[in-house]
Amino acid sequence: MMTVKELSEKYSLKAASMPEPEREIRGGYIGDLLSWVMGRAQADNAWITIMTNINIAAVGALSDVAVIIIAEGAVPDINVIETAEEKGINILLTDKTAYEIAVLISADI
DSSP: OEEHHHHHHHTTOEEEEOSOTTOEEOOEEEOSOHHHHHHHOOTTOEEEESOOSTHHHHHHHHHTOSEEEEOTTOOOOHHHHHHHHHHTOOEEEOSSOHHHHHHHHTTTO
């Protein structure tokens, strides 16, 4: 188990939003269909997605995930980042695919 900040540093993930750097991560979920994520992601998960629209902040808050990792070089706009900051949602960015980043971090979370 590790914190969002530790994960970011270990795997060189870029922080788009990190209002809760000490939040501990327990497990993960990969998905892009927001209704599925809401029903299946668990509290404290690292949610890996390629979605970047404003709804990821709401789904992240409702699911109480520890961090949203946006894969494949996708970047949310400033409105998403500001909303995530307001809601206390950590967002990290990577150029890796969802599969690649999941494999990398799986031993740590």
